Structures are given as structure tokens and as C-alpha cells.
Amino acid sequence: MDYSYETIEDILRLCQEEKLTFDQVVLRNEMNQFERTEEDVLAEIDRRLDVFEESVKEGLAIDSHTPSGMSGKQAKQLEAHVPLLLGKLAYKAMTYSIAVNEANAKMSRIVACPTAGSCGILPGTLLALAEERELSRDALRKAFLIAAGIGAVVTERACVAGAVGGCQAEVGTAAAMTAGAVVGLLGGNERQIAQAVALCFKNLLGLVCDPVAGLVEVPCVKRNGFYSVHAITAAEMALAGIKSQIPADEVIEAMNRIGRSLPAALRETSDGGLATTVTGKAIAEHVRNL
Amino acid sequence: MISIFDVIGPVMIGPSSSHTAGAARLGKMARAIFGEPITKAVMTLYGSFAKTYKGHGTDKALVGGLLGFDADDARLKDSFAEANKKKMDIFFLESSEDMGHPNVVKFDLYNGDDSHKTIVGRSLGGGLIMITEIDGFPVEVTGEDYAIMSLHNDQPGVVAGVSGLLGEENINISSMRVFRKRRHSDAVMMVSTDGPIDQATLQKIEAVPGVKRVMYFEPV
Numbered sequence: 194m195d196y197s198y199e200t201i202e203d204i205l206r207l208c209q210e211e212k213l214t215f216d217q218v219v220l221r222n223e224m225n226q227f228e229r230t231e232e233d234v235l236a237e238i239d240r241r242l243d244v245f246e247e248s249v250k251e252g253l254a255i256d257s258h259t260p261s262g263m264s265g266k267q268a269k270q271l272e273a274h275v276p277l278l279l280g281k282l283a284y285k286a287m288t289y290s291i292a293v294n295e296a297n298a299k300m301s302r303i304v305a306c307p308t309a310g311s312c313g314i315l316p317g318t319l320l321a322l323a324e325e326r327e328l329s330r331d332a333l334r335k336a337f338l339i340a341a342g343i344g345a346v347v348t349e350r351a352c353v354a355g356a357v358g359g360c361q362a363e364v365g366t367a368a369a370m371t372a373g374a375v376v377g378l379l380g381g382n383e384r385q386i387a388q389a390v391a392l393c394f395k396n397l398l399g400l401v402c403d404p405v406a407g408l409v410e411v412p413c414v415k416r417n418g419f420y421s422v423h424a425i426t427a428a429e430m431a432l433a434g435i436k437s438q439i440p441a442d443e444v445i446e447a448m449n450r451i452g453r454s455l456p457a458a459l460r461e462t463s464d465g466g467l468a469t470t471v472t473g474k475a476i477a478e479h480v481r482n483l
Numbered sequence: 484m485i486s487i488f489d490v491i492g493p494v495m496i497g498p499s500s501s502h503t504a505g506a507a508r509l510g511k512m513a514r515a516i517f518g519e520p521i522t523k524a525v526m527t528l529y530g531s532f533a534k535t536y537k538g539h540g541t542d543k544a545l546v547g548g549l550l551g552f553d554a555d556d557a558r559l560k561d562s563f564a565e566a567n568k569k570k571m572d573i574f575f576l577e578s579s580e581d582m583g584h585p586n587v588v589k590f591d592l593y594n595g596d597d598s599h600k601t602i603v604g605r606s607l608g609g610g611l612i613m614i615t616e617i618d619g620f621p622v623e624v625t626g627e628d629y630a631i632m633s634l635h636n637d638q639p640g641v642v643a644g645v646s647g648l649l650g651e652e653n654i655n656i657s658s659m660r661v662f663r664k665r666r667h668s669d670a671v672m673m674v675s676t677d678g679p680i681d682q683a684t685l686q687k688i689e690a691v692p693g694v695k696r697v698m699y700f701e702p703v
């Protein structure tokens with residue numbers, strides 16, 4: 194049996210035809226394509242989930258700034274604050290996502306998912322949800338598989354690098370992977386997972402990549418926090434049965450087209466946007482003279 | 484099709500796959516090519532490497548690589564202290580020269596006063612790298628697979644001789660490229676293989692008529 198897929202629609206079809214869940218399709222395809230046993234694939238997932246957990250812890254413990262002075266200690270600051278507006282889950286997801294990205298900025302070990310700049314959203318949100326809802330390791334493995342399946346489609350059909358498609362490709366993909374995984378974790382079916390992907394992506398199209406001083410800190414670190422909440426919003430809508438008029442695969446295609454038509458100045462070159470503001474340029478100068 | 488572990492992965496030390504993970508791999512590759520204890524390393528940085536290396540920890544990652552650390556080794560952060568312990572002197576120079584690529588580093592590695600090698604490489608993004616020059620000699624080494632590079636006289640029979648030898652040893656060639664600077668000048672052959680090549684085979688390759696020099700690279 195061939196479980197290979199190129200589109201989200203392919204995965205949905207395989208779910209229906211084979212009476213499988215989204216994560217099972219992704220797992221079986223990985224086993225087939227790379228001739229690995231289920232045990233082997235799950236063990237590898239576990240190793241990455243371990244790094245997820247360590248990176249949240251390391252990020253929360255950071256008590257100094259990065260060499261540029263742009264980040265560090267923000268996760269700690271958020272943890273010390275009692276949320277006045279956000280619910281407990283969204284607040285924790287935001288805090289943990291920022292923690293992982295700060296750990297990245299401070300040269301800790303992280304898992305690129307799909308990239309280093311967007312490495313906070315998936316682990317931060319999943320681990321916050323796991324804590325709040327007391328989810329098992331096995332549930333997290335399934336969430337990992339769903340997220341990876343979504344990310345694989347975007348990687349194959351579009352792009353996930355800020356230099357190619359702007360931040361919508363990087364943080365956008367991370368958020369869409371997370372939105373789908375959250376729906377799966379809360380018992381949504383494969384159609385709802387696909388809806389979450391479409392809703393999530395649709396509402397961040399055009400997001401540009403303009404990192405200050407060329408470093409993965411501003412806007413990246415806080416952006417991971419913002420888009421974890423965005424992913425939760427998309428998941429909530431999908432779980433409520435809200436449908437995107439444009440199907441996920443077409444939204445992904447639109448994201449790709451938009452990304453490739455963005456000017457180079459807004460694709461990781463730091464030649465535009467926030468990077469060329471008065472303050473952005475001053476920070477870049479400071480970093481050059483460190 | 485892409486593996487799920489390339490989507491959610493690699494496991495790496497942040498903050499940047501090109502400026503940190505790639506830098507560590509460049510350092511590790513340079514260490515392997517030098518093949519001797521390093522007492523002094525001078526690294527010249529170009530382009531974006533020169534502009535952002537302190538913010539990205541590119542300097543620490545390069546030195547970590549020279550010490551043999553992998554791109555996911557938590558010790559990268561503290562590589563300067565490790566280098567100090569190992570009595571490796573490290574220096575960084577920034578250059579504004581245009582090297583034709585944004586992320587370029589030149590290593591000058593020394594083992595006391597006896598030996599010195601100059602190795603140039605670039606970070607291609609996503610942790611991928613390429614060594615482009617060894618002692619002024621153009622090469623293309625990615626550190627992704629086992630590879631040999633040979634320098635030979637541009638004469639018939641050399642390519643067949645080398646590939647025949649690998650065939651006899653049952654070593655599968657995954658890619659092969661031959662290029663030269665001018666017609667009948669020295670030619671360079673890059674051969675990537677699926678598995679390692681042992682010392683005896685390398686010596687036989689060196690003995691193929693026309694072959695002047697053979698370099699062997701293992702993946703990093």
C-alpha cells in the first residue's frame with residue numbers, strides 16, 4: 194500500500210479510503226518511504242519531543258540578554274506576570290513559544306520546526322496544551338506527526354524559508370502545523386485539521402521577513418509568541434466547525450505565489466522593513482561594533 | 484519525498500541554521516581537512532558572516548567545529564573556553580572583500596610552525612555548507628557524503644582508472660564531476676560515494692597513471 198501524499202487533500206483521501214487518522218497516514222508513509230519500523234520512527238519522535246521540553250525549560254531559565262541586547266529574559270518576565278486578558282492556555286503557549294525562541298537566540302539546543310526562526314511555536318503550544326490538559330506522551334507523538342505531515346506538504350508544494358517566501362513561509366508554516374496538531378490533539382477529525390491549516394495560513398498571508406541587524410531576534414522572538422495564539426485561534430474556529438471558503442491546498446499555493454512576489458528587501462536580506470528603521474539601523478551598527 | 488524529520492528538524496544549536504549550524508559544520512570540515520592538531524586558527528569572515536557573527540555566535544560555532552563539536556553540541560556556546568584549554572589560539576578578522584557569496588569564511592590553520600593550510604568555505608543555508616578552496620586549489624566539498632577529490636593530468640584514462648578501482652572495491656559512486664581550469668591543464672575530479680573508502684584503495688587511486696594528488700573527505 195502506498196501512503197505517499199503531496200497535498201493536504203491527498204492525506205484526507207487516504208484517511209477516508211484506508212479508514213486511518215491523519216497522524217496514521219503520516220506515520221505509515223514515513224515507515225514506507227524510509228524503510229523504518231514504527232518503533233524506530235516513534236523513538237526518533239521521542240528524542241525530538243525531549244529537546245522540545247528541554248528548550249522550553251532552558252528558555253524560561255534565561256536571565257541575561259543576547260549579545261545584541263535585543264532579547265533574553267522575556268519568557269521569564271511573562272512567567273512572572275499574571276495574565277489579565279488572555280486565558281491560561283493561550284498565555285502559557287505564548288510564554289513557552291517565546292521561551293524556546295529565546296533559547297535559540299542564546300545558543301541553546303532547539304529543533305528547527307520548520308526553521309530555527311520559527312522554532313518556538315510548535316513546541317511551546319503543544320507543551321502548554323499537554324500541561325493544561327494533562328495529555329500523554331502518546332498524544333504528543335500524534336500531534337508531532339500531524340504537524341510534520343502539514344509541514345511536509347508546505348515544504349514540497351511551496352516554501353518554508355524566509356529568504357524564499359518571507360515570514361509567512363516560516364512562522365506561517367509553523368503556525369499552520371501547530372493549528373492542525375492542536376485540532377488533532379483535541380479530537381478534531383482530519384477535515385477539521387485541514388480547515389485549521391487553511392484558516393491559520395489565510396490570516397497571515399503577506400507577513401514579511403525583515404530581521405533587525407540580520408539576527409533571528411526582532412521581530413522573530415515575540416512573533417513566535419503572537420503566532421502561537423494565532424494558531425490556537427485557528428484551531429478553535431476549526432473545532433467550532435467554521436470552514437474556510439478557500440481549501441487548504443489553494444491557500445498554500447497562494448502563500449507560495451505571494452512569497453515569491455515579495456521584494457527581496459523583505460525576504461531575510463534586512464534591506465527593508467523593520468531592519469531599515471532608524472532604530473533598526475542603529476542596532477545593526479551596534480552589533481557590527483560589538 | 485521529504486522525511487518528517489527534515490520538516491521538524493534538525494536538532495541544532497541556535498540561533499541560525501546558516502550562521503551557527505553551518506558555521507559549526509564548516510569548522511568541523513576544516514578540522515578534518517587539516518588533519519593535524521590545531522595550535523592556531525585565524526578566521527577571516529566575509530559578507531553577512533563579517534557583519535553579524537557576534538550576534539549569531541558564528542565565531543563560537545566555527546571554533547566549536549574546529550574542536551570537533553557537532554552542530555547540535557551544547558558545548559558550542561562555550562567553545563572559546565574549550566579552545567583555551569586545548570591551547571588553540573584563535574583570531575578573527577573581518578573583510579569587506581566580495582567573495583561572490585554572502586556567508587564566507589577563510590580558515591588559516593597552523594600546527595606550530597611546521598604546517599599551515601588555508602581553507603575557504605561557505606554556508607549555503609539550512610545547515611548546508613561547501614568547502615570551495617584548499618590551499619588555493621578550487622574544490623567542492625559538501626560534507627554530506629564520502630568523497631574523493633583528485634588532481635590529475637588532463638589525459639585519457641584517468642577517470643576510467645579511478646572509477647574502475649572503486650568498482651572493484653564494490654564502492655558505489657553516487658555522483659561524479661570532472662573539471663579543469665584550461666584544456667590540458669590539471670584537471671580535478673570530484674567523486675562522491677555511498678560508503679567509506681579505505682586507506683589501501685586510496686593508495687591505489689593515487690597510483691593510477693596521471694593522478695597527482697588525492698584528497699579524501701568523510702561526512703560531517
Ligand code: SF4
Binds near residue numbers: 361364403404411
Ligand atoms: S522575520 Fe524572518 S528570520 Fe524572523 S522568524 Fe520571520 S522569517 Fe524567520
